[in-house]
Amino acid sequence: MQSRQQARPPEGAPVSELRERPTVLRITEVGEEILRRSCRTATEEDFGSERLARLIDDMFATMHVADGCGLAANQVDVDLRLFVYDCPDDDGVRHTGHILNPVIEEQDPGRALIEETEGCLSVPGAGTKLARPARTVVRGVNQHGEAITIEGAGYFARCLQHETDHLNGGLYIDRLSARDRKRMMKQTADRREKVFAERAAKAARLAGAADRVS
Numbered sequence: 377m378q379s380r381q382q383a384r385p386p387e388g389a390p391v392s393e394l395r396e397r398p399t400v401l402r403i404t405e406v407g408e409e410i411l412r413r414s415c416r417t418a419t420e421e422d423f424g425s426e427r428l429a430r431l432i433d434d435m436f437a438t439m440h441v442a443d444g445c446g447l448a449a450n451q452v453d454v455d456l457r458l459f460v461y462d463c464p465d466d467d468g469v470r471h472t473g474h475i476l477n478p479v480i481e482e483q484d485p486g487r488a489l490i491e492e493t494e495g496c497l498s499v500p501g502a503g504t505k506l507a508r509p510a511r512t513v514v515r516g517v518n519q520h521g522e523a524i525t526i527e528g529a530g531y532f533a534r535c536l537q538h539e540t541d542h543l544n545g546g547l548y549i550d551r552l553s554a555r556d557r558k559r560m561m562k563q564t565a566d567r568r569e570k571v572f573a574e575r576a577a578k579a580a581r582l583a584g585a586a587d588r589v590s
């Protein structure tokens with residue numbers, strides 16, 4: 377999910393023990409089939425693997441370069457029920473991590489909704505207000521296959537819902553009226569090139585900084 381401008385994580389902050397410099401991956405865009413797929417459930421074959429650890433590192437790097445606060449595996453063209461996040465809640469507390477096979481706990485039908493601006497790295501340059509439940513509980517497993525539960529409130533709750541939607545083949549624009557959806561598609565058509573240029577410039581800056589350190 378797209379970050380709010382004021383909530384951008386500090387550049388270069390360590391996110392995990394990196395084995396080697398992670399790779400910034402291409403982010404898939406609305407219209408690509410993989411974003412409409414219900415992704416593959418992670419299994420024992422995935423858990424604890426170097427390949428999975430590497431993918432998580434690469435997804436963090438990709439998310440940071442794109443100024444995102446959440447990123448799902450099918451957004452980097454990988455068919456797997458996995459997302460990463462680095463997202464502030466409404467109290468300014470930063471939440472960072474990953475989850476596989478996430479399932480959103482059933483929500484009270486009388487739950488409180490909050491409306492906030494939402495965007496998506498796969499719909500580059502677009503964003504609009506959308507109402508979502510103010511609190512979310514997601515259950516799944518970590519990269520070692522151990523059960524985890526993530527509770528989120530405010531903007532972080534929104535992120536958890538948005539990323540879980542991705543793994544079910546959903547995009548936030550599906551939750552909009554036809555008119556608003558059309559407006560988002562117009563915005564992304566107008567702004568995507570600029571967003572791609574910004575991402576490329578930031579990737580080059582970070583690569584340059586890493587070269588100077590190493």
Ligand code: NI
Pocket residue numbers: 377378495496497498538542
């Ligand atoms: Ni998204």
